[in-house]
């Protein structure tokens with residue numbers, strides 16, 4: 260295992276567990292700021308860590324704008340002292356009342372949400388203005404992911420006009436998330452990201468020409484981050500999330516980026532059922548089971564090990580190296596997808612200088628905090 264993950268004495272660390280390597284988190288954040296060129300261009304997404312401790316490190320590094328996906332994450336950010344929060348989610352049903360409660364509780368927070376539907380904007384405007392509040396609304400533009408949002412065109416125009424003219428609503432600009440742009444080749448990725456950007460930028464120019472304010476365009480995730488970061492447009496806000504912890508999935512997909520996996524799973528061998536099999540306590544309740552099967556984690560000390568079974572509390576590895584291990588032995592594994600993995604843990608061990616120095620809460624793994 261790479262020496263940056265060495266542990267002086269893992270004997271007291273529970274397994275399975277999530278270890279956060281503090282120095283690597285700091286390094287990833289510093290790289291993120293360097294790529295952005297200016298800390299004020301950043302609006303990192305907290306969905307990867309969901310942790311007050313990481314949010315406070317970001318604040319201490321001067322990152323004041325933050326992005327999230329759930330009201331619990333928004334509340335976690337606000338409780339850490341974040342004053343500019345963008346919940347990149349369309350509010351429907353009881354979430355509209357929760358947003359009003361959020362505005363009432365955190366009166367000094369600038370709070371933004373997305374919308375891509377007229378009835379949604381009407382409902383939000385009615386609820387927020389009845390409470391005497393105002394909310395910033397970002398029109399969700401679809402750059403080709405086809406998950407949410409509208410394509411640049413007449414529908415986008417009608418919706419933004421509604422946003423501009425609705426009581427209780429402040430036009431916040433656009434949200435442009437292109438999570439489909441995972442091309443490994445940077446040139447191909449750049450061309451795809453720019454195609455999405457150009458549509459949004461033209462629409463912005465058109466709207467600004469009509470006198471409609473479009474103060475910001477919140478762009479992309481980790482994959483498109485270096486591309487958006489090169490744009491000189493003052494409206495651009497950069498919203499990477501995963502690179503704060505990074506993982507083996509993005510490490511493979513984006514060889515042009517030098518973020519380092521800062522989260523590692525600690526597991527123990529619990530059985531050697533056959534001479535070439537090791538069973539460890541790292542089931543799919545301990546590390547995310549994102550596809551593809553058989554590649555949910557990377558065991559750097561077991562190159563070529565085949566992940567032949569992944570059950571709730573067991574992972575079974577087929578490897579000729581099995582003979583070197585016995586029950587109780589510790590193995591470290593890098594998750595393929597760290598974001599849903601961190602949500603599986605109430606707390607993470609924090610490692611610094613090879614030693615456990617703290618435990619950090621994964622507060623926003625819960626969907627409901629107080630609101």
Ligand SMILES: Cc1ncc(COP(=O)(O)O)c(C=O)c1O
Pocket residue numbers: 304347436438479480481482498499500501502
């Ligand atoms: C809307 C939105 N913005 C930003 C991000 C961050 O992207 P990444 O995980 O690639 O850093 C995500 C990730 O899921 C997202 O859904």
